[in-house]
Amino acid sequence: MNxxxxxxxxxAGAPLRYLTDRAxxxxxxxxxxxxxxxxxxxxxxxxxxxxxxxxxxxxxSELRLLLGxxxxxxxTTYSTFSYETLRLAETGSRLPAALNVLxxxxxxxxxxxAGVTLADALWA
Amino acid sequence: MAQGWRFQAPVVAxxxxxxxxxxxxxxAAALWWPARSGAFxxxxxxxxxxxxxxxxxxxxxxxxxxxxxxxxxxxLGTGVLGGFTTFSTYAVDxxxxxxxxxxxxxxxxxxxxxxxxxxxxxxxxWAARRTLKRRGSPR
Numbered sequence: 001m002n003x004x005x006x007x008x009x010x011x012a013g014a015p016l017r018y019l020t021d022r023a024x025x026x027x028x029x030x031x032x033x034x035x036x037x038x039x040x041x042x043x044x045x046x047x048x049x050x051x052x053x054x055x056x057x058x059x060x061s062e063l064r065l066l067l068g069x070x071x072x073x074x075x076t077t078y079s080t081f082s083y084e085t086l087r088l089a090e091t092g093s094r095l096p097a098a099l100n101v102l103x104x105x106x107x108x109x110x111x112x113x114a115g116v117t118l119a120d121a122l123w124a
Numbered sequence: 125m126a127q128g129w130r131f132q133a134p135v136v137a138x139x140x141x142x143x144x145x146x147x148x149x150x151x152a153a154a155l156w157w158p159a160r161s162g163a164f165x166x167x168x169x170x171x172x173x174x175x176x177x178x179x180x181x182x183x184x185x186x187x188x189x190x191x192x193x194x195x196x197x198x199x200l201g202t203g204v205l206g207g208f209t210t211f212s213t214y215a216v217d218x219x220x221x222x223x224x225x226x227x228x229x230x231x232x233x234x235x236x237x238x239x240x241x242x243x244x245x246x247x248x249x250w251a252a253r254r255t256l257k258r259r260g261s262p263r
Contacts, residue, residue: 002151003148003151006147006151007144007148010143010144010145010146010147010148010207011140011141011143011147012140012143013147013207014139014140014143014144014146014147014202014203014206015136015139015140015143017206018136018206040211040212043212044211044212044215046212047213051219051220068213069150069151070147070151072210072212072213073147073150073207073210073213074143074146074206074210075212076211076212076213077205077207077210077211078175078176078214079172079175079176079179079206079209079241079245080179080201080202080205080206081241082176082179082241082242082245083179083183085245086180086242086246086249101238101242104211105215105234105238108212108214108215109215109218109219109234111215112212112216112219113219
């Protein structure tokens, strides 16, 4: 059952990342990977909320496997993030490459803290 | 959408299948090497680094060496490797270390993951270019 929850979450998270990336990337022409940035920060916010809900006793282990390990894990990505950063650096956009790393880590961490704080206010 | 749904539907389907496989493999790794509370999250670290190395090889293989079916890259890259690696667990574990009084481990994890991930994708694509391009038929 646990495996199924993770697989179903992953089955939803990965296409959600793909479709969000396409939608975001079609709305600008800067070459900056805003699509991956968006899904990573959004996934961090949701996983922060889930972590806060767990700490408050409002979310059980099955919900964590489905939405955390499965959905948020597959919605967010390190491999595409790294590859897109490398592409930026290889094509001469060194500053945007460095900014992508710094901004993604800072925004992802901030989103987690925001999610945990929000969950604390909602359920604690 | 620039292309029709009929063209997109198989892509979304293989991304979903790949995502399920990647997420399941990451869950297996987490069960195999369970993380200890307050310790450096080695399992997620290596999952992300390995996924980045595989992505480096894959992208060179499908964009520079071989002509592959149009569903190969979305299945393996966006689906399997995208679902296997995770940014959200990295950030949540990082918050846990910082919030629970392990700032040293937290800062080490904060810096080590992006540095190792970038080194992995760069070295893997460099190695793939050297080996695959010599053997594979050039376009």
